Amino acid sequence: RQPKDRLGVALVGLGYYSTDLLAPALQQTKNCYLAGIVTGTPSKAEEWKKKYNIPDKNIYNYQTFDQIANNPDIDVVYVVLPPSMHHAYTVRASNAGKHVWCEKPMAMTEQECREMIDACNKNKKKLAIGYRxxxxxxxxxxxxxxxxxxxxxxxxxxxxxxxxxxxxxxxxxxxxxxxxxxxxxxxxxxxxxxxxxxxxxxxxxxxxxxxxxxxxxxxxxxxxxxxxxxxxxxxxxxxxxxxxxxxxxxxxxxxxxxxxxxxxxxxxxxxxxxxxxxxHPYEVPWQQAKQMDDDAMAIMQNKPMLVPGEEGLRxxxxxxxxxxxxxxxxxxxx
Ligand code: NDP
Incomplete structure (x- = not known):
């Protein structure tokens, strides 16, 4: 496969932060774009599909999530769920062969954080925490x-x-x-x-x-x-x-x-x-766009993430x- 010049991101959990900040920011990013969504709410899937022109094959729910492994459009899974779900979805995403961005707080326990880091390492995938x-x-x-x-x-x-x-x-x-x-x-x-x-x-x-x-x-x-x-x-x-x-x-x-x-x-x-x-002034959602562009570039260049899992664990x-x-x-x- 040709190296990509932009990474495809799937947002998992279409609540406040995904809707109001991350999706708008992904319209501004240069190194990544909104390629897919994972949602438990069918009406949101319909709405987002129209608003952001997302193909049906890139729309998942929590039951079909692991099939994301077979989708070359998705390079990064961004976990934007309630904190108790960060561990499971980070591990599952990395097992599906995807890089993971995970929102703060990283997880509920140090043990969970270690397992998330280990899973990404084992799968040779990058892990970044959303400390914008x-x-x-x-x-x-x-x-x-x-x-x-x-x-x-x-x-x-x-x-x-x-x-x-x-x-x-x-x-x-x-x-x-x-x-x-x-x-x-x-x-x-x-x-x-x-x-x-x-x-x-x-x-x-x-x-x-x-x-x-x-x-x-x-x-x-x-x-x-x-x-x-x-x-x-x-x-x-x-x-x-x-x-x-x-x-x-x-x-x-x-x-x-x-x-x-x-x-x-x-x-x-x-x-x-x-x-x-x-x-240094800027407008919303520049910060989120900067974060995702920084992280996408680091992945494409195989460089360390600015805010890796170890930082969330601390x-x-x-x-x-x-x-x-x-x-x-x-x-x-x-
Ligand atoms: P919301 O409650 O607005 O959204 C969470 C979404 O997760 C829901 O809309 C739902 O999406 C999905 N979900 C799946 N299972 C559940 C469940 N059992 N209960 C509730 N929601 C569920 O949360 P936020 O968007 O405010 O926060 C999400 C994450 O983002 C948190 O980790 C939070 O800390 C972080 N965050 C980070 C910010 C930052 O500045 N970095 C700012 C705000 C939040 P669906 O219907 O699509 O399944």
Missing amino acids: LQHDPNTQEYMRVVNQKLLGKVKQASCGAGYRESRTNHWKQTKELGGGALYDMGVYSIQGARLGTGLEPIAIASAKISTTRPEIYTNIDETTVAKLEFPGGVFANIKTSFGENVNYLNIACEKGEIKMEPFQGYAGVKGSSPLGKIN DIRIVEAIYKAAASGQRVKL
């Missing part, structure tokens, strides 16, 4: 300041990622489907703490879960705060919530502070430091440790 911010130039700029120590060493950081979630009966409020603020938004504050310090945490010093709506958030977290401990006495306080809007990353360095606010969003990510403003390991620290009231070593 790592493809964003504003994020890349604060990371550069930190990693090149342009403001000296990082002393401490704080990061908050949350919004007021008004739905009460969604997978985000359902433990079995992978709900909870820490899995959903907390991974962003963990990313902020890790990328913002340029370090990997060695322990969860403390963590606390709270809720203002106990009738909804009975067995999953609405708000979680945690103190992450890094080597060299560096700490990061993180917060995540389905109860309030928070969106900031502060990084205190020896020679001044980097302040990003909002530090995460589909557009408008910006900040400042003593070195100047950080503000965060899930921390999520599990934070839940453990909150439940036990004890410091949890990583």
Whole structure:
């Protein structure tokens, strides 16, 4: 077969993110395009087929999913399902011989993440996690300041990622489907703490879960705060919530502070430091298009993914440790 100049992507799970962000972004991408869909809802299949001109042979449901193995139009399967389903569909997609892009949070446990990485390795397929911010130039700029120590060493950081979630009966409020603020938004504050310090945490010093709506958030977290401990006495306080809007990353360095606010969003990510403003503007859904173009190019050139499975695993390991620290009231070593 001739090498392709664009990869065919199949979106799995046609909910909010696929519908409002990824499919529109795939109309802008240069290195990949929307080739197929996997949906459990026949009416969506009809609608998408017309809207995006998708041939019947590239439309699957969860029962026929594995037949994607025989479809040369599909190079990449993008898993955009509730988090509890990420593991199974990533493993199945790689067994079908497809590269996999998987949305955050990567999976429910470190064990699941390892199995996903192993499956992709065994099948010689690439695995990328949908951390769009790592493809964003504003994020890349604060990371550069930190990693090149342009403001000296990082002393401490704080990061908050949350919004007021008004739905009460969604997978985000359902433990079995992978709900909870820490899995959903907390991974962003963990990313902020890790990328913002340029370090990997060695322990969860403390963590606390709270809720203002106990009738909804009975067995999953609405708000979680945690103190992450890094080597060299560096700490990061993180917060995540389905109860309030928070969106900031502060990084205190020896020679001044980097302040990003909002530090995460589909557009408008910006900040400042003593070195100047950080503000590279773009419009929605440029970020998602950039992410998918970056990842498609890396696959075509057989280069490492910018955000590989190992990166998703690091965060899930921390999520599990934070839940453990909150439940036990004890410091949890990583
Ligand atoms: P939605 O609930 O809007 O959509 C999920 C879709 O998954 C459903 O519409 C459905 O699609 C399919 N599905 C299959 N089985 C189930 C089930 N048992 N319960 C619910 N849905 C099911 O979720 P989102 O689109 O908001 O989120 C999907 C993933 O994308 C999550 O991992 C989320 O964290 C991530 N995400 C990432 C963002 C980012 O910025 N990177 C932003 C938003 C979400 P169908 O009817 O086609 O089968």
